[in-house]
Structure formats: C-alpha cells, structure tokens
Amino acid sequence: MFPSLNHxxxxxxxxxxxxxxxxxxxxxxxIIFASIELMLNAVxxxxxxxxxxxxxxxxxxxxxxxLAVAAAEVAVGLAIIVALFRHKESVNIDDVNLMKW
Amino acid sequence: xxxxxxxxxxxxxxxxIVVLLADLLAGKGNKTVAQVVALAVIVFAGIATVxxxxxxxxxxxxxxxxxxxxxxxxxxxxxxxxxxxxxxxxYLKRSGSNYGEYYVLLLLxxxxxxxxxxxxxxxxxxxxxxxxxxxxxxxxxxxxxxxxSNEAALKYLLLGAFFTGFLLYGIALVYGSTGSTNLEAIADxxxxxxTPLGGYMGIGLALxxxxxxxxxxxxxxxxxxxxxxxxxxxPVTAFMSTAVKAAAFxxxxxxxxxxxxxxxxxxxxxxxxxxxxxxxxxxxxxxSQSSIKRMLAYSSITHAGYLLVGFIAxxxxxxxxxxxxxxxxxxxxxxxxxxxxxxxxxxxxxYSLSDYAQLGARNPVLALLMSIFMxxxxxxPPLAGFFGKFYVFSAAVQAGYVWLVIIGVLxxxxxxxxxxxxxxxxxxxxxxxxxxxxxVPSVGFxxxxxxxxxxxxxxxxxxxxxxxxxSILTIL
Numbered sequence: 001m002f003p004s005l006n007h008x009x010x011x012x013x014x015x016x017x018x019x020x021x022x023x024x025x026x027x028x029x030x031i032i033f034a035s036i037e038l039m040l041n042a043v044x045x046x047x048x049x050x051x052x053x054x055x056x057x058x059x060x061x062x063x064x065x066x067l068a069v070a071a072a073e074v075a076v077g078l079a080i081i082v083a084l085f086r087h088k089e090s091v092n093i094d095d096v097n098l099m100k101w
Numbered sequence: 102x103x104x105x106x107x108x109x110x111x112x113x114x115x116x117x118i119v120v121l122l123a124d125l126l127a128g129k130g131n132k133t134v135a136q137v138v139a140l141a142v143i144v145f146a147g148i149a150t151v152x153x154x155x156x157x158x159x160x161x162x163x164x165x166x167x168x169x170x171x172x173x174x175x176x177x178x179x180x181x182x183x184x185x186x187x188x189x190x191x192y193l194k195r196s197g198s199n200y201g202e203y204y205v206l207l208l209l210x211x212x213x214x215x216x217x218x219x220x221x222x223x224x225x226x227x228x229x230x231x232x233x234x235x236x237x238x239x240x241x242x243x244x245x246x247x248x249x250s251n252e253a254a255l256k257y258l259l260l261g262a263f264f265t266g267f268l269l270y271g272i273a274l275v276y277g278s279t280g281s282t283n284l285e286a287i288a289d290x291x292x293x294x295x296t297p298l299g300g301y302m303g304i305g306l307a308l309x310x311x312x313x314x315x316x317x318x319x320x321x322x323x324x325x326x327x328x329x330x331x332x333x334x335x336p337v338t339a340f341m342s343t344a345v346k347a348a349a350f351x352x353x354x355x356x357x358x359x360x361x362x363x364x365x366x367x368x369x370x371x372x373x374x375x376x377x378x379x380x381x382x383x384x385x386x387x388x389s390q391s392s393i394k395r396m397l398a399y400s401s402i403t404h405a406g407y408l409l410v411g412f413i414a415x416x417x418x419x420x421x422x423x424x425x426x427x428x429x430x431x432x433x434x435x436x437x438x439x440x441x442x443x444x445x446x447x448x449x450x451x452y453s454l455s456d457y458a459q460l461g462a463r464n465p466v467l468a469l470l471m472s473i474f475m476x477x478x479x480x481x482p483p484l485a486g487f488f489g490k491f492y493v494f495s496a497a498v499q500a501g502y503v504w505l506v507i508i509g510v511l512x513x514x515x516x517x518x519x520x521x522x523x524x525x526x527x528x529x530x531x532x533x534x535x536x537x538x539x540x541v542p543s544v545g546f547x548x549x550x551x552x553x554x555x556x557x558x559x560x561x562x563x564x565x566x567x568x569x570x571x572s573i574l575t576i577l
Binding site: 009016019020023029032033036039040042043046047049050053054056058059061062065066069072073076077079080081083084087088093096098 | 224227228231235238239242245248249251252254255256258259262263265266269270272273274276277280281282332
C-alpha cells in the first residue's frame with residue numbers, strides 16, 4: 001500500500017531535521033521560531049500517522065493538544081521578541097550578547 | 102468522580118483566577134492584595150496536600166496518580182513557591198515591574214509542576230511541563246525594562262521550545278512503538294512484546310530523557326542556565342533552580358524508574374558520563390565567577406549532577422535520598438538567593454561578591470544565615486545539605502558505582518573553595534564604604550525560615566528520609 005506508515009515517518013523525520021537545521025543556522029529570531037514550529041508540526045504528522053497505524057485516537061488527541069501548546073508558545077514568544085526589539089531595534093540573535101553563552 | 106488526586110492543582114488553578122480578579126478589584130498601585138491572596142492560595146493548597154497525603158491513587162483512567170510520590174513533590178513546589186512569593190514584592194517594586202500577573206504566573210507554573218509529578222500519562226506530563234515552561238518564559242522576562250531580563254527570556258524561550266520539539270518527538274516514537282501514551286500500558290506492552298522493541302522505542306525514550314534533562318540543566322544541555330539564571334529576576338531564579346529541577350526529576354523518575362522502561366539499554370552508562378561531566382563542569386565554572394548569582398547558577402548545575410548520581414543508583418535509598426535532597430535543596434538555594442538579593446545594594450544586577458565585605462560586622466544575623474546556606478551547600482554536617490549528598494552517594498555505592506562517588510566527593514572538596522570564599526569575604530575582608538542594608542521584614546523572615554529549616558532537616562534527617570521512603574513505594 002502506498003503511502004505506508006514508513007513514508008509518513010520519513011517525511012516527518014525530514015521535516016523535523018529541516019526545522020532543527022533552521023534553528024541551528026538562522027540568525028533571525030522570528031525565522032528560528034518558525035523553524036521550531038516546523039519541528040513541532042513534523043511531530044504532529046508522526047502522531048497522526050501512528051494513530052492511523054494503531055487505529056487509536058489518542059495520537060490524534062495528542063496532535064490537538066500539541067497544536068494548542070504551540071499556539072500558546074507562539075503568543076508568549078512573539079511578545080518576548082517584541083519586548084526585545086524595543087531595546088535593540090533588532091531581532092538578530094547575534095545582537096543578544098549582554099551575557100556570555 | 103474522584104477528585105482527590107488533583108486536589109492540589111485544582112486549588113492552584115482556581116486560586117490563580119482568584120488572584121487575577123483580586124488584583125483587578127484592588128485597583129492600580131495596590132499589589133499587596135495579589136500577594137496576600139497568592140500566599141493564602143499556596144497555604145490552602147499545602148494544607149490540602151497534607152490532608153490527602155498519598156491517598157489519591159490512580160484516577161481519570163490512569164492518567165494521574167495522587168500517590169505519596171506526587172504529594173511529596175507537591176509539598177516541595179508549594180514550599181518553594183511560598184518562600185518565593187514572600188520575597189518577591191520588594192524586588193518587583195525596586196525593578197519597577199510590580200504587577201499582579203507575576204503571582205498568577207507563579208501559581209500556574211506550580212500547577213504545571215504538580216501535573217508533572219502526578220501525571221502517569223505522557224500527555225499529562227507533557228502538558229504539565231509546557232504549562233510550567235510557558236509561565237516561566239514570561240516570568241524570566243518579567244523585568245521588561247531591563248535588557249538582560251529580555252535576553253534571558255529569549256534564550257530560554259528559543260532553546261526551551263527547541264527541546265520541546267525533541268521531547269515531543271520522543272513521545273511520538275514511544276507512542277508509535279507501543280500504541281499508547283499511558284505509562285502503565287506502555288510498560289505492559291514492553292513486558293508482553295515477544296520481539297525486542299529496540300529502534301524507535303529506544304530513540305523515543307532517549308529523546309524524552311533529553312527533553313527532561315534540558316530542564317534540569319544537565320551538561321551538555323546546561324548552556325542556557327547560567328545566562329537565564331543571571332538575567333531572570335532573582336526570586337524567579339530561586340524558583341527555577343529548585344522547583345523546576347525538582348519537577349523535571351519527578352517526571353524523569355516516574356517514567357524511567359519503571360523496570361520495563363530500561364529495554365536492556367545501558368542508560369546508566371550514558372548517565373554516568375553525563376553526571377561526571379555535570380558535576381565537574383559546574384564546579385570548575387563556579388570557581389571563577391565574581392558574581393554571586395552566576396556562582397549560584399553554576400553551583401545549581403553541580404547539585405543537579407549530584408542528584409543524577411542518586412538517579413543512576415536506581416534503588417530505594419537513591420530515590421528517597423533524591424527526594425530528601427530536593428526538599429532540603431529548595432530551602433538552601435532559595436535562602437542563598439534571598440540573601441544575594443538583600444545584599445546587592447546597588448540594585449543594578451551585578452551581584453558582585455565584593456558587596457559581602459564585612460557583612461559579618463554590618464549585619465551579623467544575615468551573615469550567619471548566609472554561612473549556614475553556604476556550609477549546607479558545601480555539605481558540612483550536621484546541616485541538611487550533608488545528609489542529602491550522603492544519601493545519594495551511599496545509594497550509588499550500594500548500587501556499585503564506586504568511581505562515580507569518588508569523583509563526586511572529590512568535586513565536593515573543590516566546591517568548598519567557592520562556597521567558603523563567600524564566608525571569608527563576609528568575615529575577613531575590609532569594606533571600602535559601609536552602607537546600611539535595606540531592611541525588608543518579609544524577605545528577612547523568609548531567609549530565617551530557610552536557615553531554621555536547614556538546621557532542623559539536618560537534625561531530624563532520619564524522619565524526613567522515612568517519609569520519602571514511604572513516598573517512593575509506588576514508583577519503584
């Protein structure tokens with residue numbers, strides 16, 4: 001049968017890695033944030049595929065919860081980025097350098 | 102419907118809404134109402150926790166369990182939250198960010214933690230962790246006029262959300278290989294599986310563990326913690342370095358102490374390396390700090406390493422020792438941060454060690470309390486810090502990790518240097534300008550409570566260990 005569970009899992013893993021690469025390489029805080037969202041949604045895809053595989057709804061319920069959590073995280077995250085922008089006039093993480101890493 | 106297992110979080114959730122309303126009705130400028138109501142909510146939740154201690158049992162189709170383990174951790178979170186709320190207003194007033202939402206967020210963070218400790222389903226643990234984290238992202242950046250606080254919040258948020266992705270992926274893989282998110286059902290499936298699960302399940306559990314030890318700040322996932330602890334408002338730092346670590350350890354113990362979860366994977370070897378790295382890196386970095394806040398941040402990394410030693414031991418003494426350690430560590434660290442805040446008279450966030458010069462002459466009580474905290478963090482008997490270390494180390498010896506304990510003890514010796522340096526500065530060094538410290542009764546009271554608690558917990562260490570031993574029966 002095409003597409004099978006493995007196809008979804010490969011797609012999900014690929015999206016997750018693209019998101020992780022985005023977090024590690026990009027400098028703009030908003031792009032990094034978008035990349036994190038991509039990672040979370042890649043996981044949601046895996047959840048939905050597993051739920052279908054097991055014929056069990058708890059995976060789909062998990063997707064709904066994780067979407068809600070991601071939305072809350074975005075709301076807080078963008079507020080923090082705006083607060084930072086007021087000080088620095090920049091959202092580049094290279095400018096976030098008051099403390100050593 | 103049996104609500105006993107979620108009584109504490111219910112009170113906290115309802116209480117957070119009451120605080121929000123009370124703050125609204127009290128009008129602008131009057132934030133004492135919010136603080137008093139928040140304290141009342143915490144005390145009420147604490148009484149409820151003790152009243153139903155360990156009698157919750159599993160509920161909601163096995164999604165939460167109000168066993169003694171959850172009750173013990175709830176008490177830790179509530180005690181730390183109480184002390185933090187007590188000390189917060191003067192800091193918030195000084196920093197010009199005295200808003201009632203602070204207390205609401207703090208209560209919601211504790212609400213998330215209680216679910217991390219009582220959740221027996223990965224969904225509940227995940228939601229608890231996120232409730233806690235999202236509240237903390239805001240709390241870290243609460244001092245929004247100060248760029249350092251903003252930066253700390255951004256770092257914590259980006260890294261926290263990044264590692265949430267790993268945690269979630271881990272849960273997805275565990276769910277995928279077992280068909281359930283319920284810990285009991287997962288364990289049953291693993292036991293019944295005829296073929297070894299390996300692959301997905303192992304990777305899933307590893308990612309889950311990474312997500313949790315990020316919150317505890319175990320090396321190599323510690324790089325955020327000194328900056329975040331440094332930039333966050335001091336009461337929030339005290340809260341994060343104690344309660345958050347306790348919550349993440351609670352979730353890790355719940356998930357990984359189940360015998361079926363080992364899957365024949367040598368977790369202990371991997372964690373052995375991480376524990377050694379954590380203890381050593383934290384210690385060496387703490388040696389060279391000139392700011393007490395950063396020094397305490399690195400020292401809390403080291404203490405997380407000691408706790409990990411107890412976690413690796415994976416026996417009864419190790420688990421109950423960890424509970425004892427986390428309980429007493431809450432008082433030690435909150436007390437130390439409280440005094441750090443009182444002594445930082447410039448209020449500019451530098452928290453320089455040189456501010457402590459001649460504190461022994463200027464304010465003997467404060468100096469004595471700080472000495473107690475420093476000696477307890479070092480692990481000098483008969484204070485509580487000594488017994489915490491003693492229990493986790495002897496558990497590790499029982500389990501056969503002798504080298505781990507030797508490295509741990511050697512590191513404790515190194516740590517004597519930077520803890521006692523504070524005392525040397527307090528009692529020996531001449532101060533250039535003698536200024537009187539600001540007197541804040543509620544903060545002083547909190548420090549006094551912490552000091553007394555450390556002495557008493559040290560003297561009656563056996564009784565608390567006994568309570569801890571009874572609390573862990575359901576998870577081992």
